[in-house]
Amino acid sequence: MYTSMVRERGQKMGANSAGWLFSSYSEAMHVIVDYEARAVDGVAHALLLNPVTADGKRRYTLSRKNVLELLALAAHEVAHVTVSLHNEEYANLLTDIQRRLDQNVVWRRIRTEVKGI
Numbered sequence: 001m002y003t004s005m006v007r008e009r010g011q012k013m014g015a016n017s018a019g020w021l022f023s024s025y026s027e028a029m030h031v032i033v034d035y036e037a038r039a040v041d042g043v044a045h046a047l048l049l050n051p052v053t054a055d056g057k058r059r060y061t062l063s064r065k066n067v068l069e070l071l072a073l074a075a076h077e078v079a080h081v082t083v084s085l086h087n088e089e090y091a092n093l094l095t096d097i098q099r100r101l102d103q104n105v106v107w108r109r110i111r112t113e114v115k116g117i
Contacts, residue, residue: 021048027059028073030080047077067110068103075101 018072031046049070051061060066075102083090 011077016047017043018049020052021054023050024054026050028077030077044117045081047074047081062110062114064107067107071101071103071106072098 017033023029027050029048029050031048033038033044033046051059060070079090079094079097083093
């Protein structure tokens with residue numbers, strides 16, 4: 001869904017990835033990476049989440065509250081794929097993303113996947 005929204009806004013998607021960020025000051029981050037051999041126009045995006053707190057404790061569980069927090073962080077970082085600054089264009093895009101998200105569907109899909117493990 002995010003990919004199609006970015007394409008609607010005229011952006012190209014390259015060799016994108018998701019991963020972990022270990023930082024004492026950031027919960028999540030969008031990073032532009034230069035993967036010339038794999039990416040469209042030499043640009044790729046990494047969306048990173050920090051799974052631990054500054055004191056090394058686990059930040060998230062699979063509780064509904066934590067899943068919705070992760071969803072909010074992910075939406076925030078995905079919006080940065082198109083708009084780097086926190087300005088009105090960014091706010092409009094983030095609002096657009098959040099409007100299209102169905103938290104209940106996300107929660108049901110996560111629960112289904114966890115039951116399958």
